[in-house]
Amino acid sequence: MTATLQSRSGTAADAVGGVLPAAVVRPVTVPDVVAVLRGGGTVVPAGGRTKLSWAAPPSSCDVLLDTTGLDRVLDHTAGDLVVIAEAGVRLADLQAQLAGSGQWLALDPPEPGATLGGVLSANASGPRRLRYGTARDLLIGVTVVLADGTVAASGGKVVKNVAGYDLGKLYTGAHGTLGVVVSTTWRLHPLPAARRVVVVDLADTAAAGPLALRLARSTLTPTAVELLAGSGEPARLVVVFESIPESVRAQARSAVELLDGGAEQDELPEGFGRRPGGADDLVLRLAFAPAALPAVLAALPAGAAVTASACTGVAYAALPAGSGAAALPGLRAAIAPYDGTAAVLAAPADLADLDQWGPVGDALPLMTQVKDRFDPARRMSPGRFVGGL
């Protein structure tokens, strides 16, 4: 290993899903990462450690590979709206730097301290996915280190590029099971000049679906349409317009008309974009055909706290742990007809043997073959992914 590589014993604070790593290493260069992987053993990469519970506990963790030492922004050519940054760069730090050029990486997951590698590997997104899409739509290049130490890149630093397979897609949401993401290249967007928000108080969450559909069928171009419904709190639909001042003013007015009401304001309401749930809750990420929002909401057990990116077919729900775990199989079955899936993002420790991912479909054998080609010895984040991969 190289001189720069720091290593120490794992402590309780380093546990991943209750599994204590034997060692924690913090590489600061790509050759360091290569050295760690060539060193053998099972390896779990981790960045800001804000979403470790989004995947199942590893079956083994010899080394926790802390990526936060890979923290350099390598290239930002403002005129090209492209940035290249290492995986350990924190999203918030990158956004602060890009803001100086009036730009941003159009991803807004709420976890504070999240790194680019973690956001990519967990495929984390936020409300503005409605306008800008998710990591798969914004990532234009990636460099990874495979389990055997091979350093490989795909994509490039231009947005339009169809040369070769797009490995970035495979690594998006792969939770470190195919290797370690060390560098990412992203397409950027200009920061919008103005914002106008319309907040509609709803009689109940069931009212959200039809209103979201009205918005989706209209020519309005909101950056986000969020349903916020805390447990036992009144539900609200928050429609966000971000563009030039004359556009957001006109669109907000039109939205109030289209939705038969709502209050206009400049600021985002408290809690906007945050995931629901507390430490003792079972938190789920639900994905489904966008128009099925009412059916999905109806399938949730009583007492659930929900946020939904209403026009995109993605929602987050927090269920009381005990009843939630019991309800999960039924919920999955109920939303399956709408192409619906429910992945566990967090669960109390006593629910450790919960099925994290649910049914995967007929592509699981193919996913297994991909895993076996990239990591034949199953050393990378073993057991954390679908089908025990």
Place this chain on the structure above:
Amino acid sequence: MSLLAAPATDRTARLAEGLRRAVGAQRVLTDRAQLRTYECDGLTNFRVTPAIVVLAESREHVVATVRLCAGAGVPFVARGSGTGLSGGALPVADGVLIVLSRLRGMGPVDPDNARIVVEPGVINLWVSREAAPYDLAYAPDPSSQQICSIGGNVAENSGGAHCLKYGFTVNHVTGAEVVLPDGEVVHLGGTAAERPGYDLLGAFVGSEGTLGVATEVTLRLIRVPEAVQTMLVGFTSIEDAGGAVSDIIAAGILPAAIEMMDALAIEAAEAAVGCGYPAGAVAVLVIELDGPQVEVEAQFAQVERIVLRRHAFETRIAADAAERALMWKGRKSAFAAVGRISPAYFVQDGVIPRTRLPEVLGDIYRMADEVGLRVANVFHAGDGNLHPLVLFDNAVQGQAEDAEELAGAILDLCVATGGSITGEHGVGHEKRMKMGRQFTADDLDTMQLVRCAFDPDGIANPGKIFPTPRLCGERPGPRTGEHPFQAAGLGEVF
């Protein structure tokens, strides 16, 4: 019977017999004259006659054909409309060509989910036509959209003029039913935007037919915008036109499209379709904005101020859909139009960082002058995707070789700026030997791990994308050496 050529091998004859039984004799072509119809795609300078052509009409036909090919160890190539420009659908000699253009079923538009399920032979433009009554549209719009198929678009991850704002095919496909190279059928993605598991759909789109055959595709539709405005702008210098593009983007405006044509391309388009572009222009830009009316109006005025600051000598605003169509006609017909001013030409598809545009164009003209050839430039300026058309005459000895060399040098130039050898046409057969310029051997080997997972026997469209196929049993040792990005000074280690 005298027209029937003897099959190349017994293996081919046995396979043809099996295929006739499986899909019906009328759908299996082995007649040499008929086979020759399929010997190339839109890139006509490479031609290979396949041993057998299957005209599939259903998923079952595709499954049966692929199974028989897998069983016999015979390679197959899927083909849609055959409009590809990189030889991606170039047949394999002794192989089977699976023609999908008869698979033209379209499910009903699902307006609430903004989705439609289509078969791979469906023509790109039909989708937007089908969706129009619901005020929906399919965003990817390659110039060949009147004839190219969705299956081909998926294989190539096709773009088009409007991908600057709306993205590529991969951003608009949410699901696909795929026949894997062993004949198994899998469902990647679906109606929902995401699901647990690897994003194999994302890897499949743009894999140029090397990972399997899509038999059904779920497309995401977009809401037709409230307003569209198109402007045609004439410049007396390439630098001003390129500078205007940069200024528009720097102003925080994301147009639906910014297209550029140079004097030679304008001359060709004028000769072919009489599009009435500004006389004497050294470069024209076609700039289109779409979105809410108030936003389009304000930003359009801003764009007008920007181009005037960059010495535009003529700006024309399309008054209606007919005028807009005429502005686009000149641009979309440009490739074909070049046939009016040159007996032959090579089209390239390189990409450069947008900020390098004026500089790279200058280099291209200089390189062309040095070898005494003409290059017409038509390109998606907003995203730096160049389509240099290198003109030549086969009747002049050595000119075709010079032209090919120049076209190759232009791609090298694109890679040297940190760009790509292909923005939307694909690597195919044509540019696979250029892949080593953009990627290391380790990069390419790693990509081929995906290939090995989907197609361990390498029978799906072999000889495309990769300069050297990887044997899926082999495990290469670690390599060292400088990555091209590193060599280009773009990163310390990448």
